[in-house]
Amino acid sequence: MLKASPLPRYYQLREIIREKITSNQWIEGEPIPSERELGEQYGLSRMTVRQSIMELVKEGFLYREQGRGTFVARPKITQQLTRLTSFTEDIQAREQRPATKVLIKEMCEADGSTAAQLRVRPGQLLFRVQRLRFANDAPLALETSLINFIGCEKLLEEDLEHDSLYQLLETKYGVPPLEAEQEIEAGLAHEDEAGKLKIILGGPVLLIRRTTYTERNQPFEFATSIYRGDKYRFYSRLTRERA
Amino acid sequence: MLKASPLPRYYQLREIIREKITSNQWIEGEPIPSERELGEQYGLSRMTVRQSIMELVKEGFLYREQGRGTFVARPKITQQLTRLTSFTEDIQAREQRPATKVLIKEMCEADGSTAAQLRVRPGQLLFRVQRLRFANDAPLALETSLINFIGCEKLLEEDLEHDSLYQLLETKYGVPPLEAEQEIEAGLAHEDEAGKLKIILGGPVLLIRRTTYTERNQPFEFATSIYRGDKYRFYSRLTRERA
DNA sequence: CCCTAAAATTGGTATAGACAACTACATAAC
């Protein structure tokens, strides 16, 4: 029987199952106990067990076949790399060592397109930070973030080379990043970018534009990043409903 | 009261709600009826209504705030462009006109890395098709697919310039594409690719590798695509759990 | 031995109800 108070039961069971999978206690391709069995084992109703399992199916850890059972899926890269994460978390998930150098940190006025993305009026004061990002001491990306929320000017005081911006926003400012929309395209490094990323002029780069949302579906960040094409891959997972 | 027989009730209600949103009957930022209200309206229990709503939340059509209600989200590009789709469906969602020219269609033997991806032994006979993909009559991508399933050699007889491969696999061959894992990186066009895509040598391109899975988590396709960097953007949506 | 039919098992859908956590608003107390 799982304890009731701190975290929801379906959450606790989900993490227990996730642990069984990642620690290889439950073997790839093999069935896990049925919903009814798990319910009995942990003293939970079938619907609660079901919620735990369905979330892990959506994340790609399990797959189900009606009438057959629930099975452990082959480990996938995307299980680790498709959550909304900060640069720090992303690079650590890739088992590299992240580092950051702040190039610009200032307040600036929103131009037309930025204002539209962040749903503010043009001219609104935004916090702007440009950071050069490193992985294992090699420059990997040049990232420019424009951030808007009430009190965002306090970010000027923060040490963004050693503290994670997303961490600060979530814990100290009450602006948890919950969702993001990204677009990715291929481009060539211009002179300034090539110099900062230490690649040749015209080298391949990934251009990423991200709008990040917090509670109430409110966009608070619009970020433009340039990643070295030879050192960074982007991963994604797609699903389709059956007919 | 929704009818019982053909499709699940939560599915019917989900599509009703989706329609209310896309037709602007329910307004962006405004609350939709509560779970209990919807249940009463359509003769459904609260948990059934909840399932419909939760799926639309995951797709980005709605967002919820505990204690406040469920609200219509601002329309997002990713609502249309992050499902696992065929090239045809993808280009149509972007409101362009797709076309295809088949360059190679043959059976070939799996090399080591392909065999690992598709979980077969090296030397296994695979169906291989290379297609040049067009949007609005301009070349957009060069795509090479390696496909493995029992009877895949029958694909040699198919007209892959006018029929959708995924459509055929799902309806005629019993191999529905259900999930895919992709990796994306930036590169430069080589001579052969530049010629076929009608871009200059060294132009920016997106390199996409996709492994596609069908029932029982079985990989059946490994595809490598080269997209023109100046004409194609890739979209994705990321989410994060709250702390 | 093989084939068929029935039974058991599994996930899929759906219901009804309960309480908790949270928000907004009205009301009362200060």
Add this chain to the structure above:
DNA sequence: GTTATGTAGTTGTCTATACCAATTTTAGGG
């Protein structure tokens, strides 16, 4: 006027149950 407090309404969690659909297993019959 301002601050508590209560109340109603909302989503979040959880239970217990029932039946359906698909598959596997078992039992039986040839």
